[in-house]
Amino acid sequence: MRHLPRTPAGIAGTLLVALMVILAIAGPLIWGAEAERIDSAAILQGTSAAHPLGTDNLGRDILARVLVAGRLSLALAMIATLIGATAGVILGALPSVLPRRAARLVTGTVNALVAFPGLLLAMFTAVIAGLGARGAVLGIGAAVAPGFARLTQTLAASVAGADYVAVARMLGVSRWRVMTRHVLPNIAEPLILHLTQALGGALLALAGMSFLGLGVQPPSFDWGRLLFDGFARIYATPAVALGPAAAIALAGIGFNLLGDVLARAASRRATPAGAAAGRAVPEAGELGEPDPDAVLEVRDLTVTFPGGVTPVRGLSLTIAPGEIVGLVGESGSGKSLTASAIGGLVPYPGEVSAGRLRLCGADVRELPEAECRRLLGTSLAMVFQDPMAALNPALKVGGQLAEVATVHQGASRADAFARAVDRLEHVRIPEPATRARQHPHELSGGMRQRAVIAMGLMGAPRLIIADEPTTALDVTVQREILRLLREVTDETGAATLFISHDIAVIGELCHRVVVMYAGRVVEELPVEELASGAAHPYTRALVASLPDMETDRSLPLASIPGRQPSPAEVPDGCAFADRCELASAKCAELPPLIPYRAGHRVACWEAK
Amino acid sequence: MIIKNLTVRFGAFTAVDDVTLEIPDGAIVGLVGESGSGKSTLARAVSGLVPYTGAVEGVDPSRVQMVFQDPLTSLDPRMTVGASVAEGLRLPRAARQAEVERLLTLVSLPVSLAERYPRELSGGQRQRVAIARALGVRPALLIADEITSALDVSVQGAVLNLIRSLREEIGLSMLFISHNLAVVRYVSDVVAVMHRGRLVEMGPTEEVVGAPADDYTRSLLEAVPRLGRS
Ligand SMILES: Nc1ncnc2c1ncn2[C@@H]1O[C@H](COP(=O)(O)OP(=O)(O)OP(=O)(O)O)[C@@H](O)[C@H]1O
Ligand code: SF4
Ligand SMILES: [Mg+2]
Numbered sequence: 001m002r003h004l005p006r007t008p009a010g011i012a013g014t015l016l017v018a019l020m021v022i023l024a025i026a027g028p029l030i031w032g033a034e035a036e037r038i039d040s041a042a043i044l045q046g047t048s049a050a051h052p053l054g055t056d057n058l059g060r061d062i063l064a065r066v067l068v069a070g071r072l073s074l075a076l077a078m079i080a081t082l083i084g085a086t087a088g089v090i091l092g093a094l095p096s097v098l099p100r101r102a103a104r105l106v107t108g109t110v111n112a113l114v115a116f117p118g119l120l121l122a123m124f125t126a127v128i129a130g131l132g133a134r135g136a137v138l139g140i141g142a143a144v145a146p147g148f149a150r151l152t153q154t155l156a157a158s159v160a161g162a163d164y165v166a167v168a169r170m171l172g173v174s175r176w177r178v179m180t181r182h183v184l185p186n187i188a189e190p191l192i193l194h195l196t197q198a199l200g201g202a203l204l205a206l207a208g209m210s211f212l213g214l215g216v217q218p219p220s221f222d223w224g225r226l227l228f229d230g231f232a233r234i235y236a237t238p239a240v241a242l243g244p245a246a247a248i249a250l251a252g253i254g255f256n257l258l259g260d261v262l263a264r265a266a267s268r269r270a271t272p273a274g275a276a277a278g279r280a281v282p283e284a285g286e287l288g289e290p291d292p293d294a295v296l297e298v299r300d301l302t303v304t305f306p307g308g309v310t311p312v313r314g315l316s317l318t319i320a321p322g323e324i325v326g327l328v329g330e331s332g333s334g335k336s337l338t339a340s341a342i343g344g345l346v347p348y349p350g351e352v353s354a355g356r357l358r359l360c361g362a363d364v365r366e367l368p369e370a371e372c373r374r375l376l377g378t379s380l381a382m383v384f385q386d387p388m389a390a391l392n393p394a395l396k397v398g399g400q401l402a403e404v405a406t407v408h409q410g411a412s413r414a415d416a417f418a419r420a421v422d423r424l425e426h427v428r429i430p431e432p433a434t435r436a437r438q439h440p441h442e443l444s445g446g447m448r449q450r451a452v453i454a455m456g457l458m459g460a461p462r463l464i465i466a467d468e469p470t471t472a473l474d475v476t477v478q479r480e481i482l483r484l485l486r487e488v489t490d491e492t493g494a495a496t497l498f499i500s501h502d503i504a505v506i507g508e509l510c511h512r513v514v515v516m517y518a519g520r521v522v523e524e525l526p527v528e529e530l531a532s533g534a535a536h537p538y539t540r541a542l543v544a545s546l547p548d549m550e551t552d553r554s555l556p557l558a559s560i561p562g563r564q565p566s567p568a569e570v571p572d573g574c575a576f577a578d579r580c581e582l583a584s585a586k587c588a589e590l591p592p593l594i595p596y597r598a599g600h601r602v603a604c605w606e607a608k
Numbered sequence: 609m610i611i612k613n614l615t616v617r618f619g620a621f622t623a624v625d626d627v628t629l630e631i632p633d634g635a636i637v638g639l640v641g642e643s644g645s646g647k648s649t650l651a652r653a654v655s656g657l658v659p660y661t662g663a664v665e666g667v668d669p670s671r672v673q674m675v676f677q678d679p680l681t682s683l684d685p686r687m688t689v690g691a692s693v694a695e696g697l698r699l700p701r702a703a704r705q706a707e708v709e710r711l712l713t714l715v716s717l718p719v720s721l722a723e724r725y726p727r728e729l730s731g732g733q734r735q736r737v738a739i740a741r742a743l744g745v746r747p748a749l750l751i752a753d754e755i756t757s758a759l760d761v762s763v764q765g766a767v768l769n770l771i772r773s774l775r776e777e778i779g780l781s782m783l784f785i786s787h788n789l790a791v792v793r794y795v796s797d798v799v800a801v802m803h804r805g806r807l808v809e810m811g812p813t814e815e816v817v818g819a820p821a822d823d824y825t826r827s828l829l830e831a832v833p834r835l836g837r838s
Contacts, residue, residue: 474642507835559765563730
């Protein structure tokens with residue numbers, strides 16, 4: 001919510017709402033007297049220079065009245081929304097606090113009310129509460145409340161499932177305290193967003209009530225009342241009705257736009273921009289000739305976010321056909337962002353720059369967009385930790401796989417489906433034809449991950465990027481997926497970039513290991529040297545702190561004190577320095593990644 | 609304490625099927641099995657978070673505490689570390705501060721961390737806060753459900769060392785759940801293996817790991833990834 005996006009809708013909404021607030025404060029002070037001045041000489045006039053919107057049956061200037069009526073209209077809408085919101089939040093929160101029976105009763109009532117048309121509910125309440133502003137406000141409040149109640153219930157239910165609520169319950173914290181202390185503060189943001197939107201709605205609804213004669217009664221007047229008065233004359237002098245109508249419309253639009261924009265800003269975290277366009281930085285001269293055999297060649301890859309956040313810092317990586325390279329490092333070291341940058345998937349507002357970013361012999365940033373998409377679509381297969389994120393839950397598995405072939409390879413639907421079944425069989429999903437006709441949720445976790453791999457195999461992948469593909473799976477399934485990945489690499493000759501924070505898995509699967517720390521590569525070594533030949537203190541500590549089936553149980557495990565610097569505060573020198581036992585004054589300068597032995601490079605001043 | 613014939617059903621599905629498991633005083637019992645085998649459901653039943661049939665004997669249910677996999681979701685993001693740890697303490701206000709400090713020291717965290725928010729801590733530090741909070745109610749049994757799975761190897765060691773020192777220093781009984789056999793082997797005195805809701809094997813750690821009797825246990829041992837085995 002802190003940074004509003006500067007979209008036209010956002011700006012328009014903010015401006016309109018600001019204007020309305022100013023009008024509500026200043027309007028009656030400036031035009032108050034004029035709006036009340038009765039002029040028997042100027043009754044029921046149309047547009048004129050003195051009265052741009054005409055006058056009413058007592059000769060009062062309608063423009064002034066419209067400008068003055070803003071305060072009452074907004075104030076009533078605000079009160080109505082607050083009443084509705086308070087009642088709604090209480091109703092919505094009650095089921096979490098009440099005993100089960102009573103809770104069910106409240107939930108049932110709310111469900112019934114939500115299904116009831118809002119305007120009817122408002123009019124019904126207004127008629128009972130009595131004609132006039134008070135009745136209308138209560139009526140609108142009653143109409144707004146069920147929506148809030150439902151929203152509170154849904155949000156509270158999702159937070160109530162959180163572990164920290166379970167913990168609080170186990171600690172014996174009372175239900176009421178859990179609600180006020182843990183649940184409500186954590187759902188406040190969406191509720192406030194809903195409030196802004198509800199305010200726009202209440203404004204329109206109140207105007208509607210006044211227009212129907214159920215709301216504000218003379219001598220008070222709000223926009224709805226002015227509209228009601230002017231409506232009878234709309235054919236003779238349309239201006240008298242247009243003024244209040246325009247005011248209502250502008251205010252309603254303003255609040256709705258602002259609400260939408262706020263909501264989008266709050267949920268912006270995951271909007272992929274698709275085109276966090278890459279820029280070539282250093283001249284090609286310093287980079288040397290591109291490697292003609294490499295499937296993937298990345299030089300000086302950097303990913304930055306606004307605010308000096310640089311999670312990937314000058315990373316270079318080359319992968320040959322048939323090679324499985326493991327990318328290991330702790331959480332937040334930039335592994336996933338490296339993968340995203342290669343696939344052109346860095347989310348907005350991230351910026352990618354690289355000296356070179358070549359896939360299958362072509363620099364992806366120099367290709368025309370359509371060709372780039374085709375290259376990525378057919379040559380690159382991505383497998384993520386959560387297979388559900390890669391599969392559309394609403395579509396059948398076979399159809400999703402087939403889509404790859406119809407879109408990128410122009411296959412007919414029947415051919416594409418047949419190939420999908422063939423690929424599912426290839427990754428050893430039992431009864432592939434049946435499974436192809438099922439939805440993702442009908443498959444087990446391991447099967448879903450196989451289906452995602454099969455999706456990558458619909459084309460002829462040259463590079464497979466697998467980001468923690470087995471982290472959500474248990475060991476036995478993990479082993480099968482690893483075996484499958486290795487077979488696929490062997491038979492297609494594709495290159496694989498395998499990302500994991502689990503150094504044991506990397507050690508088992510990969511040919512070569514690349515170790516990342518705070519956005520940089522600190523060591524690159526053949527897998528055979530991982531267990532006892534690592535040269536960087538961080539890699540060595542990682543290996544030492546890993547318990548295996550032979551670890552001596554009588555000794556404490558090794559661990560690294562401290563934590564990795566966040567991507568905004570990575571020091572200029574060696575990022576590992578404040579956790580490193582060997583650190584010296586020299587380490588304030590950045591150690592370059594230099595050859596150590598054959599096929600082994602390390603970035604550490606102490607590695608000799 | 610002992611868990612006797614514990615069964616949990618969700619509709620027609622039996623998540624935990626007639627499990628009997630003894631947790632000797634002051635011992636760490638490791639529970640392994642694949643995801644969906646019912647480990648977490650068993651833990652939640654013993655903690656009183658899901659209804660079950662059968663019995664949990666020899667322990668007051670209010671003195672069972674649980675620590676979860678992801679410390680970020682098990683700590684309220686809007687409460688300071690100190691407030692989170694103090695929340696479960698049944699002590700007069702004046703004594704709380706001192707107790708919070710004692711608990712943080714017990715899990716090897718600097719006392720100054722009490723002022724910070726969970727997002728300002730590393731994963732390992734957060735997990736130690738969660739453990740400190742659970743220790744605050746002086747539990748008779750601590751259930752640790754995959755507490756190192758979301759941690760980096762570089763900090764996992766510190767949490768595992770803490771678990772073992774807690775057993776030695778305050779004689780804490782523990783049910784330690786993990787899918788990682790190497791981790792379970794390192795901390796546990798006794799290992800129990802669960803498969804499809806049932807307990808298929810149980811015995812002293814070295815025996816189960818060294819000479820598994822059950823086929824499923826053998827396949828689990830087979831699947832443990834080993835550095836540079838290729
Ligand atoms: N959209 C974003 N805006 C700002 N910072 C981001 C964004 N995405 C990622 N980061 C930051 O970049 C850093 C690297 O993130 P990345 O996801 O690449 O880590 P990782 O190595 O894959 O970690 P993990 O093992 O937890 O998956 C993190 O500190 C993260 O907070
Ligand atoms: S460069 Fe210095 S601080 Fe960095 S790892 Fe090497 S010895 Fe440690
Ligand atoms: Mg990642």
